[in-house]
Amino acid sequence: MSDTLTKLTYQSFQQGKNYFGLAHKLISTRLMNLISPTENKTTPIPTGVLLIIQQRLNNLLEVDWQDSQRGIYSESLLFDNSWEDFFKYYPMVWFDLPQIWERAKNKKHQDFSSGVNTEGYPSYYVQNFHHQTDGYLSDLSANMYDLQVEILFGGSADAMRRRILAPLKENLNFFADVPPSLLRVLDVACGTGRTLKAIRSTLPHASLYGTDLSPAYLRKANELLSQIPGEVPQLLQANSEELPYLDNYFHAVTSVFLFHELPGVARQNIINECFRVVKPGGTFIICDSIQVSDSPELEPMMHNFYETFHEPYYRHYMTDDLVERLQKAGFENIETQVHFMSKYLIAHKPA
Known part of the structure; x- marks a missing residue:
C-alpha cells in the first residue's frame, strides 16, 4: 500500500471514530434528558471555538502520521483498535448508562458495588470519576474504560497518548x-x-x-x-x-x-x-x-x-x-x- 493510500486510510479510520463518538454522545445525551433530566450547568460552545477544536484535531492526526513516517513507531500502531473488545464491551457501555445518569443526578460520587473493597486507598481516589460505575476499582470499569475514553475524545485518545513517544525516544539518546x-x-x-x-x-x-x-x-x-x-x-x-x-x-x-x-x-x-x-x-x-x-x-x-x-x-x-x-x-x-x-x-x- 502506498504512503498516500495508507494516510488516506488512516484519516478515514480516525474520521469514522470521531463521527461515531459524536453520534454516541448526541444520542446518549438526548436519552438522558428524556429519562433522567438534570440541571444543565454547561455553557454553549461558540462556533468559532468548535472550529478551533476541529483544527486542533486535524493537527494532532497530522503529527501522529508524521511520527509514524519518522520511524518513532510503526504505521500499524495507527490502526490499533480491538474490534473484539468493541463488540464485547460497547453494549455494556449502554447498559451502564442509566446508573451513570442516576448517579450524576443524585450527586452520588462515592457509590460502589457491595463486592468492591475501598479500604486502604487515598480518600481522593475513592470517587466515581466521570460518574463511572465503581470508579477505578472493578473489572467492569477496567473493561469499559478504554472504549469510554475513546468515545469521550472522539477516537483520538491513543493519538494523544502517542505524543509522549517522540520526546521519550529522543531524550533517551x-x-x-x-x-x-x-x-x-x-x-x-x-x-x-x-x-x-x-x-x-x-x-x-x-x-x-x-x-x-x-x-x-x-x-x-x-x-x-x-x-x-x-x-x-x-x-x-x-x-x-x-x-x-x-x-x-x-x-x-x-x-x-x-x-x-x-x-x-x-x-x-x-x-x-x-x-x-x-x-x-x-x-x-x-x-x-x-x-x-x-x-x-x-x-x-x-x-x-x-x-x-x-x-x-x-x-x-x-x-x-x-x-x-x-x-x-x-x-x-x-x-x-x-x-x-x-x-x-x-x-x-x-x-
Missing part, C-alpha cells in the same frame, strides 16, 4: 551508551496498559514498568500486554506518592491522564517521587488535559468538563502551575507542548 535491553522506563498510573503498549512499539527491547492503585486495571493491563511481542512489563500495585523503587533507577518516567484527577498536594508528592526515581540526565514526561494558561480560548470547554463529569480536582488543575511544581521538585529545561485537548511537559533531571 542521553543514555546512548546504555544497551537498549538495559534501559528502564516507568509509566506511573499505567491504568489498562495502553501507554505501555505504545511504548513497547517504540522501545521493543527496553525493560518497562508500570504502577497503578487499581488491582482491576492492573489485571486488564496484564491481559493486554501479555498479547504483544517482547518482554512483558513489570506491573505493581502502588500509590504513586510512594513509588516502590530505588533512587535514580529509571532512565525515563511517563504519566498519562493522571494529574487532573489529583488534589494539589498529591500532584506535588508524585512529581517529587518521579524526580527521585529517575536517573540524573533522565526525563519525566507528563501528558494530561490542557489548562487555561496554554488554551485560554477553550476555557468554556474546561468548565463544561468538570460540570458534566465528576472531576472533583479538575477546577483547581485548570490553573495549577505544573512547570512551577516540576521546578520545585528539581527538574530543569522544561518544555511544554499542546496537541488537541492535551498538554505535555517534558522535564529533565540535571545530570
Whole structure:
C-alpha cells in the first residue's frame, strides 16, 4: 500500500471514530434528558471555538502520521483498535448508562458495588470519576474504560497518548551508551496498559514498568500486554506518592491522564517521587488535559468538563502551575507542548 493510500486510510479510520463518538454522545445525551433530566450547568460552545477544536484535531492526526513516517513507531500502531473488545464491551457501555445518569443526578460520587473493597486507598481516589460505575476499582470499569475514553475524545485518545513517544525516544539518546535491553522506563498510573503498549512499539527491547492503585486495571493491563511481542512489563500495585523503587533507577518516567484527577498536594508528592526515581540526565514526561494558561480560548470547554463529569480536582488543575511544581521538585529545561485537548511537559533531571 502506498504512503498516500495508507494516510488516506488512516484519516478515514480516525474520521469514522470521531463521527461515531459524536453520534454516541448526541444520542446518549438526548436519552438522558428524556429519562433522567438534570440541571444543565454547561455553557454553549461558540462556533468559532468548535472550529478551533476541529483544527486542533486535524493537527494532532497530522503529527501522529508524521511520527509514524519518522520511524518513532510503526504505521500499524495507527490502526490499533480491538474490534473484539468493541463488540464485547460497547453494549455494556449502554447498559451502564442509566446508573451513570442516576448517579450524576443524585450527586452520588462515592457509590460502589457491595463486592468492591475501598479500604486502604487515598480518600481522593475513592470517587466515581466521570460518574463511572465503581470508579477505578472493578473489572467492569477496567473493561469499559478504554472504549469510554475513546468515545469521550472522539477516537483520538491513543493519538494523544502517542505524543509522549517522540520526546521519550529522543531524550533517551542521553543514555546512548546504555544497551537498549538495559534501559528502564516507568509509566506511573499505567491504568489498562495502553501507554505501555505504545511504548513497547517504540522501545521493543527496553525493560518497562508500570504502577497503578487499581488491582482491576492492573489485571486488564496484564491481559493486554501479555498479547504483544517482547518482554512483558513489570506491573505493581502502588500509590504513586510512594513509588516502590530505588533512587535514580529509571532512565525515563511517563504519566498519562493522571494529574487532573489529583488534589494539589498529591500532584506535588508524585512529581517529587518521579524526580527521585529517575536517573540524573533522565526525563519525566507528563501528558494530561490542557489548562487555561496554554488554551485560554477553550476555557468554556474546561468548565463544561468538570460540570458534566465528576472531576472533583479538575477546577483547581485548570490553573495549577505544573512547570512551577516540576521546578520545585528539581527538574530543569522544561518544555511544554499542546496537541488537541492535551498538554505535555517534558522535564529533565540535571545530570
